[in-house]
Amino acid sequence: MEVKILDGKKISEEIRNHIVNEVKKLKANYGITPGLSVVLVGDDAASHVYVSMKEKACKKVGFHSEVYKLPKETTQQELLNLINKLNNDEKIHGILVQLPLPKGIDEHLINSHIAPTKDVDGFHAVNTGKLFLGKESFIPCTPKGILELIKRTGEDITGKHAVVIGRSNIVGKPVAILLLKENATVTICHSKTKNLDKYVQTADIVVAAVGVPELIKGNMIKKGAIVIDAGTRKVNNKLVGDVEFEEASKKASWITPVPGGVGPMTITMLLENTLKAAKAQCE
Ligand SMILES: Nc1nc2c(c(=O)[nH]1)N[C@@H](CN(C=O)c1ccc(C(=O)N[C@@H](CCC(=O)O)C(=O)O)cc1)CN2
Numbered sequence: 251m252e253v254k255i256l257d258g259k260k261i262s263e264e265i266r267n268h269i270v271n272e273v274k275k276l277k278a279n280y281g282i283t284p285g286l287s288v289v290l291v292g293d294d295a296a297s298h299v300y301v302s303m304k305e306k307a308c309k310k311v312g313f314h315s316e317v318y319k320l321p322k323e324t325t326q327q328e329l330l331n332l333i334n335k336l337n338n339d340e341k342i343h344g345i346l347v348q349l350p351l352p353k354g355i356d357e358h359l360i361n362s363h364i365a366p367t368k369d370v371d372g373f374h375a376v377n378t379g380k381l382f383l384g385k386e387s388f389i390p391c392t393p394k395g396i397l398e399l400i401k402r403t404g405e406d407i408t409g410k411h412a413v414v415i416g417r418s419n420i421v422g423k424p425v426a427i428l429l430l431k432e433n434a435t436v437t438i439c440h441s442k443t444k445n446l447d448k449y450v451q452t453a454d455i456v457v458a459a460v461g462v463p464e465l466i467k468g469n470m471i472k473k474g475a476i477v478i479d480a481g482t483r484k485v486n487n488k489l490v491g492d493v494e495f496e497e498a499s500k501k502a503s504w505i506t507p508v509p510g511g512v513g514p515m516t517i518t519m520l521l522e523n524t525l526k527a528a529k530a531q532c533e
Pocket residue numbers: 299300303346347348349350371391392420482489508509510511512513514515516517
């Protein structure tokens with residue numbers, strides 16, 4: 251059986267083309283242009299790259315986009331003041347604070363200051379709680395993108411054993427909840443899990459989100475498994491995922507590449523969430 255590649259770039263393009271049409275309809279019917287504000291504090295190089303990608307993606311689908319680049323000395327109060335202003339700005343339907351934030355700024359306090367209706371990252375406690383309860387909410391972009399990729403395989407998730415490696419609030423925990431909602435049997439592994447290979451070997455779906463290059467070896471993968479790699483680390487100036495791609499490809503039925511798998515889907519899901527916020531705010 252030959253492995254099939256889950257091409258995040260190609261799938262993103264299809265979804266983004268659909269968003270372009272939705273934006274045109276929203277403008278024509280309601281005179282509304284979806285607006286996203288991205289706030290970046292400090293000089294983390296990768297964050298600057300991701301924010302530029304978000305800005306470019308917004309412009310390409312016809313959104314109004316604002317980027318606030320603040321120095322690393324910015325105080326928590328200054329950041330809260332900016333969020334207050336954006337919460338009350340009618341042109342802005344989505345607000346996002348790029349993570350990680352510099353030391354001394356409380357990420358949870360900041361995220362919980364964003365109006366839940368504009369929380370397109372889905373990190374506000376209200377949206378996290380709704381996700382946990384299985385209610386309609388903004389779903390964090392990377393987990394939402396991962397679920398979309400798994401669905402694109404056409405495989406039925408019900409009853410499958412999904413092993414999520416990583417327990418972050420941004421990826422591991424929400425993706426586990428989403429898979430549970432799709433009736434998968436979910437196991438969450440993390441840095442303190444003993445005998446990780448024993449869990450991965452039984453997985454029909456593997457979601458790796460730990461940021462440890464090639465932690466998941468090809469010989470851990472069960473034949474026919476769907477393998478989703480959400481890890482990205484630079485090693486010798488090259489992006490490397492959490493999965494040993496070449497070897498895992500010999501066993502998997504579907505696999506995501508790094509780069510070009512989960513990453514582009516993260517930004518596409520942000521566009522989807524912003525469109526959803528704009529639609530909800532014009533109802
Ligand atoms: N507020 C948020 N902060 C962060 C999030 C998030 O969802 N919200 N996620 C990550 C970073 N991230 C988006 O912000 C992100 C990471 C990677 C990619 C991506 O497309 N990667 C490409 C490779 C890009 C490169 O060459 O470096 C790929 O995998 O193909 C997009 C978005 C942490 N912070």
